[in-house]
Amino acid sequence: MRATQxxxxxxxxxxxxxxxxxxxxxxxxxxxxxxxxxxxxxLPLGLRVLRRVEQVVREEMNRAGALxxxxxxxxxxxxxxxxxxxxxxxxxxxxxxxxxGRWFCLGPTHEEVITDLVARDVSSxxxxxxxxxxxxxxxxxxxxxxxxxxxxxxxxxxDAYSFxxxxxxxxxxxxxxxxxxxxxxxxxxxxxxxxQAEAGSMGGSxxxxxxxxxxxxxxxxxxxxxxxxxANAECATSRLPEADSETEPADDYQRVDTPGATTIQAxxxxxxxxxxxxxxxxxxxxxxxxxxxxVRGDRExxxxxxxxxxxxxxxxxxxxxxxxALTGAPVGFSGPVGLPDEVEIIADRExxxxxxxxxxxxxxxxxxxxxxxxxxFAVSRYADLRQAAAGxxxxxxxxxxxxxxxxxxxxxxxxxxxxxxxxxxxxYTSEDGEQRPMVMGCYGIGVSRxxxxxxxxxxxxxxxxxPLEVAPxxxxxxxxxxxxxxxxxxxxxxxxxxxxxxxxxxxxDRDERPGVKFKDAELIGYPLIVVVGRKxxxxxxxxxxxRQDSAEEVVPIAGAVATLQELAEEA
RNA sequence: CGGGGCGUGGCGCAGUUUGGUUAGCGCGUUUGACUGGGGGUCAAAAGGUCGCCGGUUCAAAUCCGGCCGCCCCGACCA
Numbered sequence: 001m002r003a004t005q006x007x008x009x010x011x012x013x014x015x016x017x018x019x020x021x022x023x024x025x026x027x028x029x030x031x032x033x034x035x036x037x038x039x040x041x042x043l044p045l046g047l048r049v050l051r052r053v054e055q056v057v058r059e060e061m062n063r064a065g066a067l068x069x070x071x072x073x074x075x076x077x078x079x080x081x082x083x084x085x086x087x088x089x090x091x092x093x094x095x096x097x098x099x100x101g102r103w104f105c106l107g108p109t110h111e112e113v114i115t116d117l118v119a120r121d122v123s124s125x126x127x128x129x130x131x132x133x134x135x136x137x138x139x140x141x142x143x144x145x146x147x148x149x150x151x152x153x154x155x156x157x158x159d160a161y162s163f164x165x166x167x168x169x170x171x172x173x174x175x176x177x178x179x180x181x182x183x184x185x186x187x188x189x190x191x192x193x194x195x196q197a198e199a200g201s202m203g204g205s206x207x208x209x210x211x212x213x214x215x216x217x218x219x220x221x222x223x224x225x226x227x228x229x230x231a232n233a234e235c236a237t238s239r240l241p242e243a244d245s246e247t248e249p250a251d252d253y254q255r256v257d258t259p260g261a262t263t264i265q266a267x268x269x270x271x272x273x274x275x276x277x278x279x280x281x282x283x284x285x286x287x288x289x290x291x292x293x294x295v296r297g298d299r300e301x302x303x304x305x306x307x308x309x310x311x312x313x314x315x316x317x318x319x320x321x322x323x324x325a326l327t328g329a330p331v332g333f334s335g336p337v338g339l340p341d342e343v344e345i346i347a348d349r350e351x352x353x354x355x356x357x358x359x360x361x362x363x364x365x366x367x368x369x370x371x372x373x374x375x376x377f378a379v380s381r382y383a384d385l386r387q388a389a390a391g392x393x394x395x396x397x398x399x400x401x402x403x404x405x406x407x408x409x410x411x412x413x414x415x416x417x418x419x420x421x422x423x424x425x426x427x428y429t430s431e432d433g434e435q436r437p438m439v440m441g442c443y444g445i446g447v448s449r450x451x452x453x454x455x456x457x458x459x460x461x462x463x464x465x466x467p468l469e470v471a472p473x474x475x476x477x478x479x480x481x482x483x484x485x486x487x488x489x490x491x492x493x494x495x496x497x498x499x500x501x502x503x504x505x506x507x508x509d510r511d512e513r514p515g516v517k518f519k520d521a522e523l524i525g526y527p528l529i530v531v532v533g534r535k536x537x538x539x540x541x542x543x544x545x546x547r548q549d550s551a552e553e554v555v556p557i558a559g560a561v562a563t564l565q566e567l568a569e570e571a
Numbered sequence: 572c573g574g575g576g577c578g579u580g581g582c583g584c585a586g587u588u589u590g591g592u593u594a595g596c597g598c599g600u601u602u603g604a605c606u607g608g609g610g611g612u613c614a615a616a617a618g619g620u621c622g623c624c625g626g627u628u629c630a631a632a633u634c635c636g637g638c639c640g641c642c643c644c645g646a647c648c649a
Binding site: 009011012013014015016017018019034036037090091108109138140142143144146151155156157158159209218219303408409410411412444445446447448449450478480481482483484512513514515516517518519520522531533534535 | 572577578581582583584598599606607608609610611640641642643644645646647648649
């Protein structure tokens with residue numbers, strides 16, 4: 001390819017709206033252009049990278065035994081009603097209506113379509129296991145797009161679905177996908193951390209996310225400094241403390257006046273009690289009922305965990321009016337002692353070890369001190385409710401401490417079990433003649449997001465540094481003086497030779513100053529740079545340079561291809 | 572949706588507080604010349620509904636009201 005015949009508009013300055021490196025560089029380098037919030041156009045360079053990432057994913061999925069299909073973007077409402085997700089999927093899918101008034105959604109995911117497909121065509125255990133995947137445009141009405149390609153409303157995703165006869169089969173399919181993912185991310189040049197996570201809108205278990213650590217990421221993960229424990233903040237936990245043996249139970253709890261002390265900090269200061277000896281009582285509305293969630297005073301409640309513990313579809317904090325009606329006290333003085341029976345008390349496991357605690361008195365401007373679990377109030381059940389915090393002891397090993405990192409979620413694998421196969425009738429006849437629901441797994445990769453993650457991980461002040469595997473062109477030839485016919489001929493010849501050697505090559509034959517060409521080459525991030533310039537005219541030599549580390553060799557023209565190959569292989 | 576910021580030639584910005592000539596600057600673009608190893612120089616030129624609608628005023632980029640769009644922080648996810 002020749003630059004004079006290409007469309008790669010580079011920008012000297014980043015658009016004002018871009019903040020993270022990948023967003024700035026992908027726009028500056030002429031890979032993408034914004035259309036509207038959360039929607040981008042891919043220019044020729046960007047499309048090339050996207051296709052190369054897709055190809056890596058495709059090859060590894062195929063190698064793992066998965067079969068590619070291509071499903072429709074339009075998904076009929078009736079299908080989604082069968083799984084109950086037409087109304088419950090969050091954020092609500094983008095919807096559209098045809099001229100007869102029939103509703104569709106623009107597919108945010110394809111469990112319904114694939115399960116319906118397989119339900120129709122697969123009926124015997126002999127046809128299983130089966131893993132199908134597609135690489136396709138997904139639409140999600142994101143509440144807030146952000147970070148260039150990190151979070152958008154329309155994006156390319158690889159989604160795969162496995163169908164097995166039983167749990168053991170699912171475990172094998174799942175493992176195959178896990179291993180495929182490891183290979184995919186390695187080839188893409190992404191160092192990933194596999195973390196425990198939640199399944200979100202899809203529902204499921206054994207959820208693992210493949211995370212790329214990056215300050216530009218929107219997820220927080222907790223990692224242990226001693227062992228391999230790693231978990232998304234939404235489900236990370238910490239080791240439980242030893243029983244509080246030094247605290248002898250008080251004879252009875254006492255009521256104390258705490259005028260105006262509605263916060264943990266205020267009570268702590270007023271009573272001279274550390275927050276770890278306080279007990280936070282948080283009232284929530286869980287569907288049609290109320291629950292009181294108890295966590296230690298120094299802890300934050302993790303609402304995802306509470307929602308999971310309650311099994312509620314909708315969970316929200318109780319309003320001030322509801323709290324007053326339930327407890328008889330304003331916000332800030334709720335406590336577990338003397339709550340109405342209809343309020344279920346769910347306590348974080350950590351507070352089981354708390355003796356002589358301070359709690360709200362369910363009375364304005366008063367707290368109770370010396371309160372003890374079981375003796376003074378009944379916990380209906382214990383669950384892991386607390387938000388992990390940096391510095392917490394690791395739940396998995398003896399001595400480790402947790403630290404937080406920012407991360408980009410690149411892939412997500414989880415077990416769906418039989419939810420969708422039951423709802424959509426994906427049954428098979430087993431060897432012993434029984435009808436059973438297929439056991440499913442689900443596996444996603446954010447293909448377009450991978451562009452952002454790769455750039456986040458592979459760039460410097462000058463621009464992008466594409467790994468050879470995904471580079472839009474592996475090599476750029478910089479013809480520094482295109483007016484010089486001799487040099488132009490050398491460059492043309494190199495172009496032919498390199499293409500014959502299997503490289504995709506860009507020849508920068510524009511009538512631009514050398515400086516412009518160097519800057520653009522570095523911004524765009526070609527992994528290998530061949531310079532045809534003054535040295536070529538003087539001594540018949542060209543420079544072969546590697547973008548990632550600026551390693552450079554000056555060699556006779558005839559040796560250029562071999563030298564370039566060496567540099568590529570060492571990379 | 573809550574909070575914050577921003578909208579002025581293609582890109583980045585100044586001007587708005589305190590209304591007042593013909594709306595500026597850098598980059599980019601076009602033409603010509605020079606130049607040809609790190610975004611070069613000189614000369615000339617094109618390119619603007621100052622986000623939109625309405626209001627105030629002799630006069631609005633500037634003041635007032637409404638709306639739209641974009642970005643950042645929070646709840647959602649590949």
